[in-house]
Amino acid sequence: MNDPLMPSVAALAARIPDGAKLAVPADYSGVAMAATRALVARGARDLHLVCVPVSGLQADILIGAGCVSTIETAGITLGEYGTGPRFAQAVKAGSLRLLDATCPALHAGLQAAEKGIPFMVLRGILGSDILARRPDWLVIGNPFAAEPADDPIVALPAIHPDVALFHAPLADRAGNVWIGRRRELMTMAHAATLTLVTVEQVVDKDLLADDATAAGTIPALYVSGVAEAPAGAWPLNLWDRYEADGVTLAAYVQAARSDAGFADFLARWLDGRLKGGAVAQAAE
């Protein structure tokens, strides 16, 4: 990485091309909402969203804003607020290609990409309509069974995201990114061609120099760009660093029930009128 510190979140998001297969983490795992705003602002189109393994606000907004053509996920949930309203609306309208999955299958597909293997098998899943609706998933005989044909097992193809995008607390100036125990972010970075990260803060120390931070750090080798974005997950939480902004989330769910309400929310979010609590203030 030649220039890990991009001049802006917008410049970082600009590196996600239309049509990209874009991997994003679950709402609890560090979502790059500031970069998502930049994606919507620039009018990104035709994204294939890979949720690792589910998404919520981020996917729902991207879908509502017309940025997504395909979604591969084990679920779209706004927690206690239920299914994403724009997602449900798009499903009903038939405007979204659905690749319904189950959580471990998404992890296994990314792990297969991480290992450079064409597929990984998993137990379970057989007899589910998820499998019935995924012609890209195969059922093979377990070659190690006495009678392979009599021991069917699901084979999941590797998932190779063009881009992985997430938000983390820290990066250093070399581009190493600290993700603590949110290990799926490391798998995403290993699996993706390009990994773009927003962080609360870029620090001067070398995150790899200390055994303690190194254990939870993605080496810069896998990181294509880092942008500083304080409160970059707002209105979602960043692990236990800061809480989700419940007022804004509730307002979103209420607004997103209708096209007009969503459009209004989007406009206010994009032009900065929408502001959260203390955390979001810090971002201004």
Added chain:
Amino acid sequence: MNDPLMPSVAALAARIPDGAKLAVPADYSGVAMAATRALVARGARDLHLVCVPVSGLQADILIGAGCVSTIETAGITLGEYGTGPRFAQAVKAGSLRLLDATCPALHAGLQAAEKGIPFMVLRGILGSDILARRPDWLVIGNPFAAEPADDPIVALPAIHPDVALFHAPLADRAGNVWIGRRRELMTMAHAATLTLVTVEQVVDKDLLADDATAAGTIPALYVSGVAEAPAGAWPLNLWDRYEADGVTLAAYVQAARSDAGFADFLARWLDGRLKGGAVAQAAE
């Protein structure tokens, strides 16, 4: 785990039954040498050693002491001193069942056990005599290829160790074990039925309570027993915590060239006459 703090290293080692499939890490990754001494002292027999992915001093001593009947490894090396002398002697004598492997195949076998799947595929390996000598490894057609039969790929069965044994710097009183970036130790613990760990020190704080240490910690759920063993890797190094004892290693290699020399080394090691430098002193 009901009693993570075993009364002694010997009691910990006593939980490794004769005939066990025993997974051990490479010399650089935290080897439980004090526990190995206890294994030899009690006259363990018929071990199936799974090296993750190679071994050195530990395997060579266990082989020389007659504890090992099968060895599954990508290599036995004493670093600049070359192949383990007792290993080479046993190979020549035909007294050891050899399962020669390649590093990533051992990792993949353990990862398959970690994921509870019967096998994992890997590229490469085809055309190697390693594969030719491993009837337990299969070559299958990649089911995702246009013509599976025309895209052969190696399928490696899961490796399920009965016991994983290693040495780490820290554990807490709940049995959580800090392994930093030595992630293969976590895979071993996930894959094994029983995980036995010696540590430099048992600390009072909760290693999972802090995000920083949690990222490099194996949760107690996977840990069957912990024994405190200061300088427990001696005469090997423990990462960058302490250096290997080059004098003792050189003496070992010299002694182990002959049966008599090895027997003498073993006797002195077992009865405590053999002592290392400052680190080993600390262990007394």
Added chain:
Amino acid sequence: MSPAAYSRQELLIAAVTRLLEGCRHVAVGASSPIPGGAALLGRALSGGAMRVSVLGSTRNNFFTNGGVELFDCAAQGRVDAFFLSGGQIDGQANINLVGTGPYPRSDVRWSGSFGSAYLYFLVPRVILFREEHSRRTLVEKVDFISAPGVSALNVWRRGGPQALITNLCLFAFDKAKGCFRLESVHPGHTVEEVLDQTGFTFDRPGNVPETPPPDAAALALMRGAIRAEIAETYPRFAATAFAAGETA
């Protein structure tokens, strides 16, 4: 103790806790306060021998290998019990977390299947939990099988449905017959009400017992330590679900 001496949630928590007896490790998914409370109560009653992972909790979640760890852990045989729910659940214990009507353009779309299609096979005791007991939720045949209740004999399957608990009753699942059996009806409800509100057929004994109420020890624990613990993840639930103070 009078019938009003415990809340509906306390009854359910106590009933679920009984289903967890002997488990070494119980995992609880997101948005599951009653299962979470039951697991924490089971742990307290076990004297700490039972481990509990509550997803979404920091204090009661000891995983350190990312989102995949729960699934790997289950595959390793280290998770004894888990909870699933469904927008629809049918008489063969198939669950539907995807939506109603024809797929993919569901009339009502729910969040999605999450880990159900996997954990239903891997975890020995899966407890189905659905408070709403109606012909809308308990149907003859689900519109979409997120995870099947039963499998062909040659399909590798370690786990599956053990029981289904609702606001009205507790069903046990008979794996051999592939159908539910009414186990007990909660105090204040009747077998007729259950028959009337259930969209699938089920077995029942001639005499259906009443679901036992929580005993004093369980109530004391729930209203003390458990309420405090569960407040970390579900503050609103903790504030309203427990009948404060009436422990005996």
Added chain:
Amino acid sequence: MSPAAYSRQELLIAAVTRLLEGCRHVAVGASSPIPGGAALLGRALSGGAMRVSVLGSTRNNFFTNGGVELFDCAAQGRVDAFFLSGGQIDGQANINLVGTGPYPRSDVRWSGSFGSAYLYFLVPRVILFREEHSRRTLVEKVDFISAPGVSALNVWRRGGPQALITNLCLFAFDKAKGCFRLESVHPGHTVEEVLDQTGFTFDRPGNVPETPPPDAAALALMRGAIRAEIAETYPRFAATAFAAGETA
């Protein structure tokens, strides 16, 4: 500069460094001071654009996912060059790290195959490095194939042997023909010596050039920053391999 103005190791390091030109990431295995030195020199010459992982080093090893990461990293296409050696290397670039004589009861048993059977397929530029150039090491046919030099056309293979460097000369490997071609002979040695000491047949041009000596810039770097860096992993090598001070 006189022929004695650089050491044998410096010549080899410079020659290997030329093979690494344009690499973004070079990984170096254990017990490889000359390849390690070459990678570090390559990095210095690239102005830092080339990443180097030295296994066994703390400072020059940025992996954080355990022992599997090098292999996964290679499988992802993120390792451009790697070094392998062999107790025996044959004319088809098969390497033997296991032993001589019949397997499994080898007459002489070496350490084992390590990652060779994998990395030889996955890393685009694999450089074979074996200082001893003799009919004992460079054989017609290895006794055990730890990793094959060439594969059938239908075998997925991204990488393979690029070159073989010894104390006498540099061979390039012709993948299409499946054999080595003599590229250059080191100063002070002859083609006849190479022919005499090599157990396999190889192609050679009518006029075999001499391996170019290290230039002044490379020597200055080697004797300064590189020597200091390599001393972390190979202190003994660092103390003896470099012709101190004679940089021009």
